[in-house]
Amino acid sequence: MFGTFIDDELVSICGFIIFKYFPQANDLGCKVAYITSVFTKEEYREKGYQRKVFEECLNFAKDLGIVRFKLSTENPKAMKMYESMGFIDDKNAKKMRIE
Numbered sequence: 001m002f003g004t005f006i007d008d009e010l011v012s013i014c015g016f017i018i019f020k021y022f023p024q025a026n027d028l029g030c031k032v033a034y035i036t037s038v039f040t041k042e043e044y045r046e047k048g049y050q051r052k053v054f055e056e057c058l059n060f061a062k063d064l065g066i067v068r069f070k071l072s073t074e075n076p077k078a079m080k081m082y083e084s085m086g087f088i089d090d091k092n093a094k095k096m097r098i099e
Contacts, residue, residue, distance in 0.1 A: 012040040012049040035071035
């Protein structure tokens, strides 16, 4: 987990979980970082705090040798930020929820 503090107040967070999969031709390391817990307090939004903490999170994962990242959101503003940082839609993924 990474966070941005202003005057000792945590205003923005971002973290990731590492999943390990079977090796693939383009990724023998088999690790995927799933970005999670991306949040900024409302009064601090649209000021660049989320982007900064998000970049720190990605850079740390890259330093660990992770080259594949995944995340999910339904927030249109968040989607724009992720796309501006190189994330693309994964139309091949399927999901299921068991009730």
